[in-house]
Structures are given as C-alpha cells and as structure tokens.
Amino acid sequence: MPNPVVAIVGRPNVGKSTIFNRLAGERISIVEDIPGVTRDRIYAKGEWLGRTFDIIDTGGIDIKDEPFMSQIKLQAQVAMEEADVIIFITSVREGVTQGDEHVARILYQSGKPVILAVNKADNPEMRAEVFDFYSLGLGDPYPISGSHGLGLGDMLDAVIAEFPSADELEKEEDVINFSLIGRPNVGKSSLVNAILGEERVIVSDIAGTTRDAVDTSFEDEEGVKYRMIDTAGIRKKGKVSESTEKFSVMRALRAVDRSDVVLMVLNAEEGIQEQDKKVAGYAHEAGKGIIIIVNKWDKIEKDTHTMKQFEEEIRDEFQYLSYAPILYVSALTKQRLVQIPEKIKEVSDSQNQRISSSLLNDVLMDAIARNPTPTDKGRRLKIYYITQVGVKPPTFVLFVNDPELLHFSYERFLENQIRNAFSFPGTPFRLIARKKK
Template identity: 65%
Template sequence: MAIPIIALVGRPNVGKSTIFNRLVGERVSIVEDYPGVTRDRIYATGKWLGREFRLIDTGGIDMSDEPLMDQVRHQADIAMSQADVILFLTSSQEGLTDADEAIAHRLHRTNKPVVLAVNKTDNPEQRQDIYDFYSLGHGEPYPISGAHGTGLGDVLDAIMALVPLDTDQSETDDSIKFSFIGRPNVGKSSLVNAILKEERVIVSNIEGTTREAVDTYFTNEEGREFTMIDTAGIRKRGKVYENTEKYSVMRAMSAIDRSDVVCLVLDAETGIREQDKRVAGYAYEAGKGIIILVNKWDAVDKSDKLFETFTKEIRAHFQYLSFAPILFVSALTGQRLNKLTDLLIEIYENRHRRVQSSTLNDVLMDAVAMNPTPTDKGRRLKIYYMTQVAVAPPTFVVFVNDVELMHFSYERFLENQLRQSFYFDGTPIKIITRARQ
C-alpha cells in the first residue's frame, strides 16, 4: 500500500518543527541494532487511526531576496510536488501576513489539496483571531496549539479525508512488483530501458499510486508477469526536478512501499556512498526482498581480484544485507541482465515461503543442542517452541520463559539456523520473541 505523504509548509517561526514533532510523536526511531542501517530525520512516519502517513518538514518560506531563500523555496517546491496533501501552517500571534498570502498563492498553483492550520491559538481569545485566515482561500482554518497539542486530531482527520484509500492493484494483481533504488546517476533509468528492450512482450502501462506514477507491466518468455514500479529518475513528475539527496530518498520510499523486491543499484565506477547505505536501510526495515545490483561493470578496469574485492567491500558496508544476492551487470551492454528476472522470481517465492511448525521445531531443538541458550544472573533462557505467523517477509514467533533473556546475538544465531535449513535467500527474516503465559 502506498503511504500518503504530507508536506508541512509555512513562513519562518510559525512553529513547524513543534508541530512536526507533535504529529509524529515517538515514532521516529531506529529499530535495528545492525551497524550501517543509517536513518536520519529527512522525513518521519506517523500513524492516525490505524493509517500510516509520512511527513516532510520544509524550511520556512520567506519571499525576501535574502541569500539562500531561493534554495529554501526550491526545497519547499520539491516537497509540495511529492505530497498528497499540504499542511499549510500559519500563526495567530502575528496574524495574517503578506508572507502568508504569498505562500497561499504559491499553494494554489500546486493544485494539491491543502489543509490550513493556525498555530499558537492557546486560549479562546486567540481562537477568535483565526477568521482573517479564511481570506487565504484554502477553506476552513483549524485552530491548533503546538505547545499543548490541541486541535491536531481535527487536522489529521481533515488530512486523512483528503487522502484516497490505496488505489494500487495489489489486491488482484499477482505480478511480481520490483523497483530500482539508489542515489542519482547510478543508472536506474538505463537499467529500466535495457530490461524493456530485452523483454519481448510489453503488455501495458498501469496507473499506480495517487502520485501519478505510471508502472510498467511486462511478461518474460515463460509468461511470468512483472510490474516495474516508477521511481525517481525513470520519469520526472511535474516541473520540479529533484537535485537533493533528501527528496530522491523520499521518492525511493514510495517505490519501496509498493515493491515485493527492491533492486539496490550501486555504481561500479564511483563505489559505495553514504546514501547507498541509507536507501538500503529503508528497504531492509520495510521487510522487502533485496538484490544488490552493481551497474556499469563494463566500464571498470577489471583486475584479477576486482570482483572479490568489490564483493568484500559490499558485504563489509552492508553487513545487515548478508542474505541479499549480488549481481554485477551493465545496462549499456546488457551483461547478466538476463539473470535478473529469474532472481526476482526466486526471491519472491522465498519471501512467501511457509514452513510447518513441526519442521521448525526440529530445527530449533538441533540449534539449541548445538549452541545452548544464554544465561543472565543465574537464569537461563528457555525456548519452548517456534511458529511461523506471516510471510512477506517470513515472520516467526519464538515462545520463551523470559523475553529479557533473549540476547540479540542468540536471536541472530537462530536466524542463521533458519537460513541454513530453509531457502530464504534474498529476503529478510523477522523473529519475534514472546513470553509464554
């Protein structure tokens, strides 16, 4: 399901950062202990009445000619172009300003739905001051207080009413959905074009998410259906071109949400960069199947050990992706691209694999016999049984005597035993520890 994106815009000093923090609450957190899952606050994920949303904060939009203001306005334009809904924030303390009116005109040109909120309305007297904001032409102004959190529920209700329920065709479409992610200029567009030249049967272009993405649908020679999900670099939407890491990652996130398998594209010429780690971390946290594609392999001067050296470097930088296969390809020459669709099918099937509980527990007993459970302060971890509760990704619940006794390293040991016993190449595995009642 595509998660809606909300852009938070307004002039400086209206309290955007406070509202941003209020809306996402405590949900901005790193959930993995692996080194290298890099995640910064370029966006945050929140939840309202069971529906997830992503929030982009923007710099305060000022129409003055001060240095850097063009940059800030440009960044805000990019955020607004990506958003499903724009939250326009003003302040009752300063009242309606020329800057508010200039931003309102800018928002009218986006043709995006806008929810208008007036911050710093902390008491009934200040609530009487909101009526001037009707003149901005963006409907009813919602009085809110970032300091106290009042009124934010009404704002979120209004936002969610403007976001259509998921329109992608995953309910009825059983094609394998995949996308290419990576920093700009690693060759994502070239890979798309190279694959479509090889595939003889192109069926149609499918309207995808609410953000005007167009997915490419094709079948391979065996008749297996694939949907290639649009990402930044395949088609530029609107007049705003992303030129920053922040928004290319935002676009990648939308593609990751809708993919079964994500192809992380690295550049053989320039090597591994920090942004490569960032987008890989998102795909891993989302529980998607992952393939690491090293593109432009034709362009590097290959020494005897370059293949082994590059492979070791990838494994060192992406330790948490040890399950992901690495494929060295060239969009220019088509080198090894014929292997990609077979790999996509394999990982899709691994991601949906189910294992019987009896077989799981045989493996669990062997694992415990091989490596006894840890102790802490004289208490030993007891593992009673394991069961699989979900697929995509494969998710297992382990019932124990005390959750606190399950050390991270032992959980990883159990994951490795599952991978050795069953075929889970290319997909993350989730293990959830529960105390037996």
C-alpha cells in the same frame, strides 16, 4: 499498504516546526527520522483516528544562498511533488502577507487538497481574525495554536478526510512490487529503461499513492506481473529532487516501504558510499527482499580476481546483508540484465516461503544436537518448539523456558541452520523467542 503523505508548507516563522513537533510528539510515534538540512528532522510517521500517514516538514528543506521567494517556492514544489494532502501554515499575528499569497498561488495550481491552518490563534479575539484568510481562496481557514495544541484535532479531521480511501490503497492484485534504490549517477534510470526495453510489454503507468509517483507495470514471458515503484522519482531529475540529498533519501525510503523487493544499485566505478548503507539498512530492518546490483561493470578493468575482491568489499561493508544475492550488470551493454527479473521472482518467492512445523522442528533438533543450548548463571536455555507465523519477511517463533537466555550468538547460529536447510535467498527473516505458557 503504503501510507498517505502529508506535507507542512508555509513561509518562515509561522510555526511549521512547532506544528510538526506537536504532531510528532503528542499523537504520533516517530518510526524513522532523517536529519534535515537545517534542522533535526524533516520526516516522521503519524497517526490520527486510526489512519497512519507520513509527514514532511518542508521547513527542514532550506537551501543556502537561495533568495527568500525561491526558497519558499522550492519547499512548495517538494510538497506538491510528494504529498497527498498539504497543510498550509499561516500566522494570524501577521495577517495575510505577500509571502502567503505567493505560496497560495503555487499550491492552488498543484491540484492537491490544501488544508489552510492559521497558527498562533491563542485566544478568542485572535480566532475572530482568521476570516481575513478566506481571501487566499483555499477554503475554510482552521484556527490553531501550535504552542498550546488548540484546534489541531479539527485540522487533522480535515486532513484525513482528503486521504485516498483504504479501498483505493488496497487494490493489490498478484503482483511483485520492486524498487531501484541508489544515489544519483549510479545508473538507475538507464537500468529502468533497459529492464523495460528487454522485450517486455509495459502494461500501464499507474499513479502510486503519492499522486505524482508513477509506478510502471509489466509482465514477463511466463505471465508473472511486476510493478516498478516510483519510476518517476528515478526518471525525472528535477530541481527539487536534486536540491537536497536528504530529500532524495526520504523519497528512497518511501519507495522501500511500498516494495516487496529492493534493488540496491551501486556504481562499480565509485564503490560503496555512506548513503548506500543507510538505505540498505532501512530495507533490511523493514524486512524487505534485497538484491545488490553492481551497475557499470563494463567500465571496470578486470582480471580473474576482480569480482571476488568486489564481493568481499560488499560483504564487509554490508555484513548484515550476507543473504543478499549480488548481480554484476551493465545497463549500457545489457550484460546480465536478463537475470534481474528472474532474481526478483526468486527473492519474492523466498519472501513468501512457508515451512511446515515438522520440518522446522527436525532442523531445530539437529542444530541443538550439534551445538547444545547455552547456560547463563547456571540456568540452561530450553527450546521446546519452533513454528512459522508469518511471511514478508518469513517470521518464526521459538517457544523457550526464558527468552532472556537466548543469547545473540546462539540466535545467529539457529538462523544459519534454518538458512542452510531452506535457503531463503535475498530475504531477511525474523526469529522471535517467546516464553512457553
């Protein structure tokens, strides 16, 4: 279930980063940090009263050579595009400023829920001065102190009261969620249009959890339902999305979180870049199904070895994605596009594949007979039993005498034996060693 998104907005020097770090440091476990443009991070995962959410610190989105007002406007636009709820930070020490009124006007037009927080209200006298902030027309101002951690609970109560309900987020029918991930100019939007144009019926455009992220649903001829995640982020090349590469990475990671299968789109003319590795690594760690799509294949001068050489380069750069199938396509000439939905279905089936314990243990016994378990300091690893405990990604538990005796190289050997026996195309899987009680 995808997390709601909370954005922190406000003019400079009101304490946005202090609030962000408070939330991130005290009650919030940071799962993934992405370097911001001017500061260390602009994205963290958070939790309050059992509800998890993602936080964007728009203060990290700082564009050089931008005038003050347009910089604030850009940050507010980022929040409006991405967030389910916006926390607008002001400062009681300066009172209501022209900059605050400017931000309030932008946020007021967004239609998103806005929680007005008045920072630096460190003592009762200052807390009495927050009433001036009613003039911004954004409802009750919440007095807080980022430096002392005061008032944050009331503010977060107001934030989670605005989240979409768990029921709204859980409306998941039998559908395969997939997203196209890749840098600008790899041809994602033309691929989206080509996939949807392949005699497919677009059932509906439905709003995703972030209220401006549009998901596009369609069915194939056999009635299999697909949902393409966040096509809005791909189709509309807005100022906001292009203004910072870090922000586009963040949007891509959110799309990965909401997907079952991720299409990693590369540009055949440009090859593999660092940002491709970052997003692919995130998808792999998150246990998502992965298909590598090499687009603009029609633009490459080819001989009999071109495809083999390109595959070798991909396998070398993405060594941990050895299981991911590669498709060489062209959105322009429609080359091999018909294979994409078929491959998504295959990888989705692989993600949901369950293997009986008896078959798994047959494979395990054969593997141990072929390559006996290792010893460490005179102690031999004993593996008693293997069973599958989950899907998406497929997860297996090995019951052993001592998990520390399972060396990385032997774990890799066992993974390869399971793959050889049951395939699992396009999906990572997890092997967990547990001490037998």
